[in-house]
Structures are given as structure tokens and as C-alpha cells.
Amino acid sequence: MARSTTTRRKIITTAAAWAIGFTIFFPILWTILTSFKTEAQAISDPPVFLFFDWTLENYAVVQERSNYMRFLWNSVIIAGGSTVLGVLIAVPAAWSMAFVPSRRTKDILLWMLSTKMLPAVGVLYPIYLICIELGLLDSRIALVVILMLINLPIIVWMLYTYFKEIPGEILEAARMDGASLKEEILYVLTPMAIPGIASTLLLNFILAWNEAFWTLNLTAAKAAPLTAFIASYSSPEGLFYAKLSAASTMAIAPILILGWFSQKQLVRGLTFGAVK
Amino acid sequence: MSLKSTLSAATALALVTAGGAYAEAHSPTITIATVNNGDMIRMQGYTDQFTEQTGINVEWVTLEENVLRQRVTTDITTSGGQFDIMTIGMYETPIWGSNGWLVPLDNLSDDYDAGDILPAMAGGLSHDGTLYAAPFYGESSMIMYRTDLMEAAGLEMPEAPTWEFIRDAAAAMTDRDNDINGICLRGKAGWGEGGAFITAMSNSFGARWFDEEWNAQFDTEAWANTVNFFKDMMDASGPAGYATNGFNENLSLFQQGNCGMWIDATVAASFVTNPNDSTVADSVGFALAPDTGLGKRSNWLWAWALAIPAGTQQQAEALQFIEWATSKDYIELVAANEGWANVPPGARTSLYENPNYQDVPFAQMTLDSILSADPQNPTVDPVPYVGVQFAAIPEFAGIASEVSQEFSAAYAGQQTVEEALAKAQDITTEAMEAAGY
Numbered sequence: 001m002a003r004s005t006t007t008r009r010k011i012i013t014t015a016a017a018w019a020i021g022f023t024i025f026f027p028i029l030w031t032i033l034t035s036f037k038t039e040a041q042a043i044s045d046p047p048v049f050l051f052f053d054w055t056l057e058n059y060a061v062v063q064e065r066s067n068y069m070r071f072l073w074n075s076v077i078i079a080g081g082s083t084v085l086g087v088l089i090a091v092p093a094a095w096s097m098a099f100v101p102s103r104r105t106k107d108i109l110l111w112m113l114s115t116k117m118l119p120a121v122g123v124l125y126p127i128y129l130i131c132i133e134l135g136l137l138d139s140r141i142a143l144v145v146i147l148m149l150i151n152l153p154i155i156v157w158m159l160y161t162y163f164k165e166i167p168g169e170i171l172e173a174a175r176m177d178g179a180s181l182k183e184e185i186l187y188v189l190t191p192m193a194i195p196g197i198a199s200t201l202l203l204n205f206i207l208a209w210n211e212a213f214w215t216l217n218l219t220a221a222k223a224a225p226l227t228a229f230i231a232s233y234s235s236p237e238g239l240f241y242a243k244l245s246a247a248s249t250m251a252i253a254p255i256l257i258l259g260w261f262s263q264k265q266l267v268r269g270l271t272f273g274a275v276k
Numbered sequence: 277m278s279l280k281s282t283l284s285a286a287t288a289l290a291l292v293t294a295g296g297a298y299a300e301a302h303s304p305t306i307t308i309a310t311v312n313n314g315d316m317i318r319m320q321g322y323t324d325q326f327t328e329q330t331g332i333n334v335e336w337v338t339l340e341e342n343v344l345r346q347r348v349t350t351d352i353t354t355s356g357g358q359f360d361i362m363t364i365g366m367y368e369t370p371i372w373g374s375n376g377w378l379v380p381l382d383n384l385s386d387d388y389d390a391g392d393i394l395p396a397m398a399g400g401l402s403h404d405g406t407l408y409a410a411p412f413y414g415e416s417s418m419i420m421y422r423t424d425l426m427e428a429a430g431l432e433m434p435e436a437p438t439w440e441f442i443r444d445a446a447a448a449m450t451d452r453d454n455d456i457n458g459i460c461l462r463g464k465a466g467w468g469e470g471g472a473f474i475t476a477m478s479n480s481f482g483a484r485w486f487d488e489e490w491n492a493q494f495d496t497e498a499w500a501n502t503v504n505f506f507k508d509m510m511d512a513s514g515p516a517g518y519a520t521n522g523f524n525e526n527l528s529l530f531q532q533g534n535c536g537m538w539i540d541a542t543v544a545a546s547f548v549t550n551p552n553d554s555t556v557a558d559s560v561g562f563a564l565a566p567d568t569g570l571g572k573r574s575n576w577l578w579a580w581a582l583a584i585p586a587g588t589q590q591q592a593e594a595l596q597f598i599e600w601a602t603s604k605d606y607i608e609l610v611a612a613n614e615g616w617a618n619v620p621p622g623a624r625t626s627l628y629e630n631p632n633y634q635d636v637p638f639a640q641m642t643l644d645s646i647l648s649a650d651p652q653n654p655t656v657d658p659v660p661y662v663g664v665q666f667a668a669i670p671e672f673a674g675i676a677s678e679v680s681q682e683f684s685a686a687y688a689g690q691q692t693v694e695e696a697l698a699k700a701q702d703i704t705t706e707a708m709e710a711a712g713y
Contacts, residue, residue, distance in 0.1 A: 040553050040555070043531065045528075045534070065320070124350065129354055132356055132357075220307055220359065228339070236342070236468065236522065239524040239527075
């Protein structure tokens with residue numbers, strides 16, 4: 001009896017998990033399917049799901065119209081650069097907060113996070129003017145720095161949480177063995193926090209990849225990433241859904257593939273220390 | 277081949293390649309910000325020909341309309357210098373021209389024939405008689421209707437119908453069991469979406485945004501008549517959820533055969549008559565936007581135009597491009613390659629005198645619609661502003677976005693029309709007082 005109850009519960013839980021997963025993934029699946037339809041099929045009512053004449057025409061049109069590789073390369077540089085730079089700065093910051101906290105550490109952490117509550121448009125003009133003065137408009141450097149600064153509070157918070165899970169005694173032992181501060185962070189702390197650092201890297205890479213306010217407002221032709229690529233296919237008058245879907249699929253494909261291959265690491269990192 | 281001749285050939289090839297790369301790197305490059313629509317995308321395809329003729333390289337930044345508006349506004353107000361040419365509309369041009377943000381286009385060449393620009397377009401893109409942007413294409417709005425459904429309802433569409441006729445025809449064509457709505461109109465919030473439609477419609481009902489003293493006018497009977505008429509007609513004969521429908525949603529509905537009539541941008545005519553995208557392509561008729569007999573029709577006027585920001589370092593090159601892209605020769609170039617139905621419409625008088633273009637089914641109705649809109653005198657009673665579906669003042673976009681949200685809430689049944697109008701009056705009055713009018 002107990003065995004059948006457990007089996008039934010397992011089936012129900014699994015089915016529920018698949019249903020939730022499918023519901024969350026459905027908009028992406030629909031976008032991918034639409035990208036293989038003709039424009040007429042894309043808006044047909046009732047909608048067609050799988051049984052339509054699959055075509056690659058939309059991808060050909062998008063490829064012909066836009067320099068996809070340039071947008072992709074800019075996205076990789078901007079998202080990758082800002083993430084790596086952010087982690088390099090955040091690791092020592094999170095270390096000091098986790099292992100040598102002061103009376104104000106909690107306040108500082110909270111203050112850092114509160115900067116995320118400021119609407120981005122509120123600082124658009126000051127940052128735009130700074131970029132003009134420094135000659136950094138439409139440059140990848142500006143976006144690497146700005147996205148790093150925007151995501152830094154989250155990176156510090158995540159790393160701080162992971163570091164707090166590591167017993168301070170291990171670091172003390174390393175110090176007793178004569179490890180310098182640099183060696184302590186590099187050879188003791190970092191290897192132990194690899195799952196946490198990996199998930200922080202991945203999450204922030206995704207956040208930077210999807211960022212669509214600064215990347216649209218501070219770029220023109222040279223540094224525009226994939227967010228600008230998608231924006232160029234949207235139109236209030238005469239929206240071509242199939243082509244927009246093809247452009248969207250091309251924009252999300254790299255991050256989907258990255259997420260797929262690193263899902264184990266990502267889940268491990270996100271649940272790190274969640275259950276003791 | 278000997279080593280010597282191989283080396284010589286390689287050196288020559290390297291020199292030629294390096295020379296080409298040097299020339300390309302050192303030839304001037306202009307950056308153009310533009311919107312994503314068919315005519316603009318088509319123009320990008322012909323840019324190589326411009327580069328071949330002039331040696332000027334062109335970089336395109338294509339963005340969605342609202343993103344583009346925000347992007348170019350930020351750039352021009354901070355003198356960012358990101359763009360050498362901006363694609364802007366009739367709303368921005370007179371305001372930015374008066375602020376000194378745009379280069380006046382008063383030195384266009386004789387060959388360009390600036391006098392050929394349709395007067396309505398030139399008027400809407402000027403400030404104090406000076407042209408600040410050259411129209412690439414222009415549009416108005418008109419009725420697109422299903423000839424088969426109209427015939428089945430036993431009706432005949434007049435060339436210039438009244439709103440009463442449209443309401444009755446919509447009711448007669450509606451067949452909700454078969455997913456046919458008599459009429460599809462924009463109800464979506466946003467000054468360029470439902471806000472543009474209801475403003476143009478209100479002109480034909482004798483309403484206006486402001487009186488001559490800049491006082492808001494939403495507490496007038498004319499506005500109550502406009503919004504009540506719209507809501508009653510759409511509730512009876514419009515599609516479900518029309519309060520959130522904009523151009524794209526209605527285009528899909530019409531192309532799928534779910535609308536008897538659709539009043540919207542003239543540019544939609546080419547979409548609904550294209551058999552590749554539209555299931556009703558062979559049964560579409562056109563008529564002027566309706567009126568109520570007060571002397572003003574409910575069609576709008578808009579142009580996407582090319583302007584040069586005052587801060588650009590490449591003014592001469594930018595002007596050269598504008599002359600090329602908005603010339604008669606460019607129209608001929610597109611016609612020769614893609615047919616007359618695909619040339620950018622609504623900008624030049626000579627296009628409508630061309631017998632080849634007169635054969636395009638919606639050409640004459642587009643011209644008639646454009647000519648019947650008067651941005652200088654858009655309303656029955658006099659107003660202090662220029663613009664048909666907008667008032668060309670900087671505050672308008674913000675105010676109209678809020679007002680259109682109130683109207684959309686009324687269409688959706690979340691509040692009454694009277695409540696929406698009262699809120700619109702308060703929003704507008706408050707904003708105009710704060711702005712110092």
C-alpha cells in the first residue's frame with residue numbers, strides 16, 4: 001500500500017514538474033516554431049502547431065538583412081567582459097564581508113542592493129553625458145563597465161551567501177599554515193566555492209546578455225549587441241512575426257545552448273547551501 | 277611559376293587589397309538611425325548604389341519606432357553626435373526645428389526639385405516656413421473594407437462615407453458566429469496607437485484638444501460624442517478585446533478575414549492586398565475616412581522623414597544622402613526593380629501624376645486621403661497647434677499617452693466614458709499648467 005502511494009506520488013510529482021516546465025518553456029518553443037512558418041501561417045487562426053510547411057526563408061531574410069555575427073560578437077564581449085570583471089571585483093569584496101565583517105557590513109550589503117531599485121532611466125542622461133565626455137558612446141568598453149556596475153550588487157550578494165557557507169576555520173587553518181591573503185582566496189576559498197562562483201558567472205552572464213536598456217541607449221552601429229538586433233525587427237506598423245521569431249531564436253540560441261550544457265552546474269550553484 | 281613572379285603577384289595583390297581597405301577605411305561614413313518598416317528596409321538594400329556613386333559609406337541603425345524615438349531624442353538633446361541622419365516624424369520635426377536641433381534643408385539642389393514635395397507634407401515638416409526634414413514616405417488613414425461582405429450585406433460603400441453609415445454597415449456585416457467583426461479599430465493605449473486614432477476621429481466630430489487659450493477641451497459635448505460613438509460601435513460590432521488592439525493586431529484580424537472594415541494607415545493597403553500574407557487580398561476596397569458632415573474627415577497625416585541633427589560633423593555627406601534617398605530618381609530605381617506598388621508613397625506630387633503609378637489600386641485613395649488632411653487647420657474650430665492626430669508641442673506625447681490609457685480603460689469596461697473624459701480633462705489641465713501654458 002505504502003509502495004503504491006509512493007509510486008503514485010512520484011508519477012503525480014513528475015507529471016506536475018513536466019507540466020510546469022513545459023508551460024514555462026512554451027513561449028520559447030512557440031517562438032522557435034513560428035520562425036519556421038510563413039508570415040501567413042504565423043498569424044493563422046486557429047494557430048498551426050507542428051503540421052505546416054517548414055521553411056528556412058525567415059532565417060535567410062534575417063541573415064541577408066543583418067550582420068548577425070557582429071551583433072553576436074558584441075553580445076559575447078559585453079556580457080562576458082562585464083561578468084568576468086564583476087566577479088574579479090566581487091570575490092575580494094564578498095570575502096571581506098563574509099569573513100571579516102564590520103558593524104556596517106549588513107548595511108553596506110543592503111545599500112548595495114538598494115541601488116538596484118533605482119529606475120535605470122533616472123540616470124540615463126548623466127551616464128550618457130559622461131560617455132560623450134569620455135568618447136565612449138557606442139563602445140563596448142562603456143557597456144562592459146556599466147553592466148558590471150549594475151550587476152555588481154547581485155554578484156557580491158550571491159558570492160557573500162556562498163562564502164558564508166564555508167567554515168571560517170578552514171581559512172584559519174590555511175593562515176596557520178602560512179598562506180598569504182592572496183593564496184587564501186585563490187587556493188583555498190575559490191576552489192571550495194567553485195559551484196557558487198560558476199552559478200554566479202552564469203546567472204550574471206544571462207542578465208548581461210538580456211540587458212536591453214543600456215545596450216539600446218548607448219550603442220549605435222559599432223557596439224550594438226543582440227538586443228539591438230531583435231529591436232530592429234519589431235515594428236508598431238507592419239510586424240512580421242515569423243521574421244521577428246527567427247531573429248529572436250537566433251538571439252537566444254547561444255544562451256539556450258550555454259544554459260543547457262551548464263544546467264547541472266547552475267542548479268548545483270543555486271541550491272548550494274539551501275538545505276543543510 | 278617562378279618564386280620571383282609568385283612573390284611579385286602576391287605583393288601586387290597585397291597592395292591592391294591594402295589600398296582598397298585603406299580607401300574604405302578613409303572614405304566618409306555616415307550613420308543613419310531609422311525605423312523598421314518595409315520602405316526603409318528596402319532603401320537599405322539600395323545603399324550600395326549610393327556608395328558606388330558617391331564613395332560615402334552608410335551604417336544603419338534600425339530600431340523599433342518607440343525605441344528609436346527615445347534613442348534619437350536622448351542623442352539630440354545631449355549633442356551626442358551618434359547619428360548623421362535621423363528618421364523622424366511630423367511630430368518631432370517642427371519642435372526640434374524650432375529648438376535649433378536640426379539643420380535647415382534650405383540649400384537643396386535644383387535637380388532635387390523641393391517644390392515637388394506634396395504641400396501637406398512640406399507644411400508638416402517645416403517650422404516658420406523652413407523645411408527641416410525631407411519626407412521619405414507619407415501616409416494618411418483610410419477605410420479598407422471587404423467588398424464581398426459589403427455586397428452580401430446589400431450595401432455599397434460611398435467614396436466618402438459618414439460615421440453613421442460606417443456604424444450601420446459594421447452592424448450589418450457582423451457575424452460573430454463566423455468570427456466576422458463588422459469593424460476593427462485601434463483601442464490600444466499609446467499616443468501613436470489608439471490615441472492617434474481617437475484624436476483624428478474627434479476632429480470629424482468637431483472636438484479639439486485645446487481651445488485657442490490652450491485650455492483642455494475634454495469636458496465638451498463633442499468629445500463625449502466621439503468617445504461614446506466609438507465605444508458603442510465597437511462594443512456592438514468590434515472584435516473581443518479591441519481595447520488592446522493596435523495596428524498589428526488589426527492587420528492580423530483583417531488578413532485572416534475577421535474584419536469587415538478597418539480604418540487605419542494607408543500603408544496597410546499593400547499588406548492586405550498581398551496574396552502571400554492576406555487571405556482576403558482579392559476582395560479589398562478603399563474609401564476615404566468617415567466624417568460627420570462638419571467639414572473635417574477623420575484621417576490623419578504622417579510622414580517619416582530624414583533630418584540632419586545640428587551637431588553632425590558630416591553635414592554635406594548627410595545632405596547628399598537625403599537628396600538621393602528622397603529624390604525622383606530613387607522612386608524610379610525602386611519602380612524599375614520592384615514595381616510601382618512598392619515605391620515609397622505620399623511624398624512627391626510627380627508620383628501621383630505618373631500614369632504607371634495611377635494603375636496601383638490604392639494609389640489614388642492614398643493621395644486623396646493625404647490631400648484631405650490639413651495639419652495647419654486640423655479641426656472644425658480654430659486651435660493654436662499644428663498636427664492632425666497630435667498637437668506639435670513637446671508636452672503632447674506624455675499627456676496623450678496618459679489620456680489614451682484612460683480611454684482604453686473605458687473601452688475595456690473598467691470605467692465609464694464620462695469618468696475617462698473627466699480624468700483626461702484633469703490630466704491635461706494639470707500638465708499644461710505645470711508646463712506654463
